[in-house]
Amino acid sequence: MTIDLTYDPHVEKLVEATRKFVRGYVLPIEDEHFGNITDAGGDALRRRIQAAAREAGVFAPHISEEYGGHGLDMSNRAPVFEESGYSLFGPLALNLAAPDEGNAHMLAHIASDSQKQQFLAPLARGDVRSAFAMTEPAPGAGSDPSALATRAEKVGGGWRVSGRKWFITGADGAGFFIIMARTSGKPGARGGATMFLAPAETSGIAVGRHIGTLDKSMIGGHCEVTFDNVFIPNENVLGAVDEGFAYAQVRLGPARMTHVMRWLGAARRAHDIAVEHVARREGFGGKLGDLGMVQQMVANNEIDIAATRALLIQACYELDHGSHAANETAIAKTFGAEAIFRIVDRSIQMCGGLGVSEDLPIARISREVRPFRVYDGPSEVHRWAIAKRTVGAAKRAARESQS
Structure with a gap:
């Protein structure tokens, strides 16, 4: 079997255009505001940089051509998303930031034609933002989604949803919510969840406080949201x-991979800055980059970048060929989240005092990538799931050999 790891010319052209746009236009805006999206202008900035991305021909690479995008599959998204992530504001400019990118992916696969016109089309154009409302305060849904406590009761003509969510990314200013609520069973049951689409102005939806977190580049905050009847x-x-719960897998596997793509771009920026620094900085009788310990950090970063890309390629291949790729995406997400943090952390170390200062962007990149080891499934949960599948397969094989 021949394996071709090259990209079609039109994808290479889009990668290069994205690189030029992000580094020439978006990076200076990020640096001016130290990566804080609120200080940079929030939604007003979003509209401005998205208009610039349209003008540059790089807007919405993941959206189907029917809705104004480039229609790239998962494998071809990887290099484009990585280049967008070279700036913390790059994904927002290309309209492929979380949670909108994952929500658009899910709507494209699940929504009815009328739902696509009402919700997907304006999201694809960048007219509105969205939020995915699943996570709840304890003892509700978190790393264990089966703990879902928000309930939906059947009434004439529809449903009444009541519950409390938190850490809902992008909730402040979202045009609509995708709400996960329990329609049967009790918290702890594996099934019984349903997804609902609700415009933000729907009576009974209230966006509360922004929960302060390490990261500052994700528009709309991480908020508490209540749904009252x-x-x-x-x-x-x-x-x-x-x-x-089954539909959530349509979103979660691909969304974990696109997170890895974007954050790998940010980690590469940190690495590039560190390598440039040690190649120039004098110390201990020569360049820092000539010291063995520094060279080890540079090499380990290169290895982590290459390994993360390789795992992404495998997972995206499986997704593009119709597999749920549960194991492949869990492996790539777990390794990627940890490798990306290692890359940025080593980059800080190589730059010394400058690395922890605001004179370089590496410290803020570190704050942004650290939460990735928690959201979209903590590393520990993914490791548990990987081991459970592996041991389960071994048990089934043992039973079959004895029958």
Whole structure:
């Protein structure tokens, strides 16, 4: 079997255009505001940089051509998303930042035609933002989604949803919410969840406080949101009733991979800055880059970058060929999240005092990538799932050999 790791010319052209746009236009804005999206202008900035991305021909590489994008599959998204992530504001400019990118992916696969026109089309254009409302305060859904406590009760013409969510990324200013609520069973049951689409102005939806977190580049904050007897008409049920957990996998596997793509771009920027620094900085009778310990950090960064890309390629290949790729995406997400942090952390170390200062962007990149080891599934949960699948396969094989 021949394995071709090259990209088509049109993808290479888009990668280069993205590189030029992000480094020439977006990076200076990020640096001016030290990576803080609120200080940079929030939604007003988003509209401005997205307009510039359209003008540059790099807007929405993941969106189908029907909705104004480039229609790239998962494998071809990888190098484009990585280049967008070279700036913390780059994904927002290309309209491929979380949670909108993952929500658009899920709507494209699950939504009805009328739902696509109402929700996906404006999201794809950048007219609105969105939020995915699943995570809840304890003892509700978090790393264990089966603990889902928000409930939806059937009423005439639709459903009434009540519950409390938190750490809902992008909630402040979102145009609509995708709400995960329990329609059958009790918290702890593996099934019984349903997804609902709700415009933000729907009566009973209230966005509360922004929960302060390490990262500052994700627009709309990480918020508490309450749903108080919110009426959702039947036509706004996303997919089938009680199938929400299954549908979530349509979103989560690909979204974990696109997170890795974007943050790998940020880690590469940190690495590039550190390598340039040690190649020039004098110390101990020569250049820092000539010291063995520094060379070891440079080499380890290069290894982590290459290994993360390789795992991404495998996972995206499986996704593009119709597999859920549960194991491949869990492995790539876990390794990638930890490798990306290692890359940035070593880059700080190589730059010494400058590395922890605001004179370089590496410290803020470190703050941004650290949460990735928690969100979209903590590393420990993914390791548990990987081991469970592996041991389970061995048990089945043992049973079959004895029969």
